[in-house]
Amino acid sequence: MKAFKTFFLLLALLPIVTYAQKVEVKKENSRINSENIPGYQITLASTQEEVQNSLSRYLKTIGKTKQSDDVITISEPLIEGKKYTASLYSTTKQIGNNTAAWIGVNSDSGEETSLNRDLEKLVYDFGVSFYREKIQIQIDESLRALQTVEKKQARLINQNKDLNNKVENNKREKLQLEKSLVGNKTELEDLTKKLQANAKAQDSVAIATEQIRKVVEMHKERQQKVQ
Numbered sequence: 001m002k003a004f005k006t007f008f009l010l011l012a013l014l015p016i017v018t019y020a021q022k023v024e025v026k027k028e029n030s031r032i033n034s035e036n037i038p039g040y041q042i043t044l045a046s047t048q049e050e051v052q053n054s055l056s057r058y059l060k061t062i063g064k065t066k067q068s069d070d071v072i073t074i075s076e077p078l079i080e081g082k083k084y085t086a087s088l089y090s091t092t093k094q095i096g097n098n099t100a101a102w103i104g105v106n107s108d109s110g111e112e113t114s115l116n117r118d119l120e121k122l123v124y125d126f127g128v129s130f131y132r133e134k135i136q137i138q139i140d141e142s143l144r145a146l147q148t149v150e151k152k153q154a155r156l157i158n159q160n161k162d163l164n165n166k167v168e169n170n171k172r173e174k175l176q177l178e179k180s181l182v183g184n185k186t187e188l189e190d191l192t193k194k195l196q197a198n199a200k201a202q203d204s205v206a207i208a209t210e211q212i213r214k215v216v217e218m219h220k221e222r223q224q225k226v227q
Contacts (some may be wrong), residue, residue: 021135023047023119023127030102032071032089039104040123043095044130051099052092054130059090062122066077079118086115101126 028041063077074088
């Protein structure tokens with residue numbers, strides 16, 4: 001039932017969620033450990049908690065992560081197949097109904113040019129991954145709702161077949177009963193006629209019996225008078 005209700009909710013939201021999410025990355029500095037650190041930021045249409053959880057899982061795939069308050073530090077990051085010595089920093093913040101996800105680096109190792117390019121792509125890839133994960137959740141919910149509706153439809157189809165069979169059986173029984181009633185009426189009329197004929201026959205036999213009895217008595221009287 002829950003999945004069935006979810007299906008109608010998804011239908012109601014369909015005009016809202018069918019547009020394509022666009023990921024835009026921009027340069028942005030963030031205050032980390034009392035320093036303004038350059039980095040890249042994307043704004044996502046989601047809650048801060050959801051973005052934080054997704055970002056934390058994503059960053060664990062590129063290096064060793066350490067959480068401190070609202071900041072995640074990633075040491076020895078591996079980006080685009082390249083391992084960097086500079087640590088990355090990441091944080092999120094609420095912006096109206098949206099959430100900004102930021103990743104930056106404070107490096108003096110001469111890696112900035114290559115790292116910045118990879119960092120920008122890393123932030124972009126996270127945004128794409130985040131939205132695809134959200135859409136996949138919607139796909140999974142829709143599939144579960146679809147399965148529920150299909151099962152419900154199958155049950156209704158089977159129920160319809162069963163009801164149609166019962167209707168046909170009922171029609172056949174009704175027809176048989178109607179034929180039986182016709183036959184019963186005919187038989188009743190025939191039996192009634194026979195019963196009437198039997199009654200008349202009994203009357204005739206009774207009269208004949210009485211007459212014969214009288215004849216017998218008469219013959220007995222005649223017999224007694226013989227001397």
